[in-house]
Amino acid sequence: MQIIPPYLLFIGDATDHLSIKMARGAADWCPELCVGEYRLPGCTVSTGLESVQIKEAAAKGAKTFVLGFANSGGVLDKKWLPIILEALESGMDIVSGLHDKLADFSELAEKAAQTGCQLLDIRHPTTTFKTGTGIKRSGKRLLTVGTDCSVGKMYTSLSLEKEMREQGKDVAFKATGQCGILIAGQGIAIDCVIADFISGATESLSPAAAENHWDIIEGQGSLSHPAFAGVSLGLLHGSQPDAIVICHALNRTHMRGLPESNLPSIGQTIELNLQSAKLTNPDVRIVGITIDTSSVSAEKGRSVCAEISEQFSLPCVDPLRDGTKKIVDNL
Amino acid sequence: MQIIPPYLLFIGDATDHLSIKMARGAADWCPELCVGEYRLPGCTVSTGLESVQIKEAAAKGAKTFVLGFANSGGVLDKKWLPIILEALESGMDIVSGLHDKLADFSELAEKAAQTGCQLLDIRHPTTTFKTGTGIKRSGKRLLTVGTDCSVGKMYTSLSLEKEMREQGKDVAFKATGQCGILIAGQGIAIDCVIADFISGATESLSPAAAENHWDIIEGQGSLSHPAFAGVSLGLLHGSQPDAIVICHALNRTHMRGLPESNLPSIGQTIELNLQSAKLTNPDVRIVGITIDTSSVSAEKGRSVCAEISEQFSLPCVDPLRDGTKKIVDNL
DSSP states (O other): OOEEEEEEEEEETTOOOGGHHHHHHHHHOOEEEEEEEEEOOOOOOSSSSSSSHHOOOOOOOOOEEOOOOOTTTOOOOGGGGGHHHHHHHTOOOEEEEEEGGGSSSSSHHHHHHHHHHOEEEESSSSOOOOHHHHHHSSEEEEEESHHHHHHHHSHHHHHHHHHHHHHHEEEEEOOSSHHHHHHHSSSOOOOSSGGGGGGHHHHHOOOOOOOOOEEEEEESSOOTTTTTTTHHHHHHHHHOOOOEEEEEEEEBBBTOOTTTOOOOOOOHHHHHHHHHHTTTTTTTTTEEEEOOOTTHHHHHHHHHHHHHHHTSOOOOHHHHHOOOOHHHOOO | OOOOOOOEEEEEEEOGGGGGGHHHHHHHHGGHHHHHHHETTTTOOSSSBBBBOOHHHHHOOOOOOEEEEOOOOOOOGGGHHHHHHHHHHOOEEEEESSSGGGGHHHHHHHHHHHHHHOOOETSSSOOOOOOOOOOOSSSSSEEEEEEESSSSHHHHHHHHHHHHHHHTTTTTEEOOOOHHHHHHHHHOOOOBBGGHHHHHHHHHHHHOOOOOEEEEEESSOOOTTTTHHHHHHHHHHHOSSSEEEEEEEEEOOOOOOOOOOBBBHHHHHHHHHHHTTTTTTOOOOOEEEEEEOSSSOHHHHHHHHHHHHHHSSSSSOOHHOOOOOHHTTTT
């Protein structure tokens, strides 16, 4: 599966900033791959990109129409079908990260067949995977892991890739979630594969490579999350990381979505991830910590990072505010 | 999904004892639910049950025709289609644990529709699950875990259930693999659910129950297996076990299927499982160890179990040779 840029980011009539996370991720990390956003009357949020209509976007060369919003349940509202049909008629592929499959709507399947456009359901892997082997592969790998879900693992990974690329290193970002897949143009939604193949799929995502090549693998979930730890562990084993970066969000009080679940400390998260990672890479080491400090001022954020850095004798940064150069320097 | 007994166990022209594991499991653990086995010329192995033809089995009341063999790849060989059609015509449901789906063969789907019989692909969950919550449920749970795959977790679980039932306890076996599902008549093939839902599916498999009720949950894989540890961890978190039993096979030298992977020790397996289980049940404890000692004499097996029992101050038995009463007494 390969998503072809440039993209038109459809945000519908969204009124919640969080619901357009996928569109915002693309606008933040690959604006050069986007011709703009397509919004409808009633929409009160924005990616910050120029507002463009479908035909106008097609004329500007847009190749892919991205459903850039989500809703709980991941349902595709039928009211969007005429709009998706218009995008198909304009020659664009369609990308969806919803649970509902585009191809299950017969009018979309027929129109896609007529126009020769692709329907890309990036939450639904189409590949068949093998089970993992744990055998050591050549090349180097860094995995971002977290105290919780949604603590900045994708942003940290992308920041590390950007910094390493700027330093002239041979590096690639390996996407494991929908938003990352959109930014990279490819990847595997690892929480959507069959449980038997979590680590095997990860092994195929980051195959043997040149000795100096680094894959920066986007982490998912947390080893301490009661719902998703299995995904995180399979991803950790399949990644066989040489280096791990711990990600944390300041002022998070409990595991995402689970008010009764306590957050692990950064120290516990380091220990648990290193211990588990050693199964497939005994030489794994932790190279840094990133903190999403957006809940406090930049000044306060920096002092928090400095404290944590001293506590663990590791570089600690907010990747959005200060970049990840300190961590790359420690690789 | 509910599998209706009695079963006719189809073992085809199998020549390998291991390839009919599913049929043997049913013959060993629920012979009273089986009318016999159906074997073809060339078949050199047996479940030990009486050999019966399809029409004869139907006349004896068989309700379900079980594809009791497996092959690497889990492919359904087209040469079996006429036989499966005959079973459908005789009014039996079909159970398959293969990767290929029965309903993907149009002749089977049509015949099933005509006859009103079910095609049950027990490796492919049909239910939609929710993600896990980790919230404590009422009732008690025991999970079997292992140093590796195929070390007797299902046999241990069934033996524990049988012993507890004989002692008059309120107990249920909860199947998480194909063979267990066949024996129990229901369950969830946990390694076949979407990765996001491993622990959530396990939570639904063992819902809140009466305070004195025990669910004996069949374990899968091993926390130390590079391919399947994610499944094992999600199953552990979703089970939130009050009690854990460690299963091990004597003289196993490496992880199943992975000659380069070392087996963890029993001590390491205890420690790792208790540590991980505490996330959803801080009061978890280990209540016993079972050893598959079939590679040595019964006498040698007993002395090995006695040594391990002393080493860990826990009951240790071969469940097939000596039953699991000692472990149940320690509950």
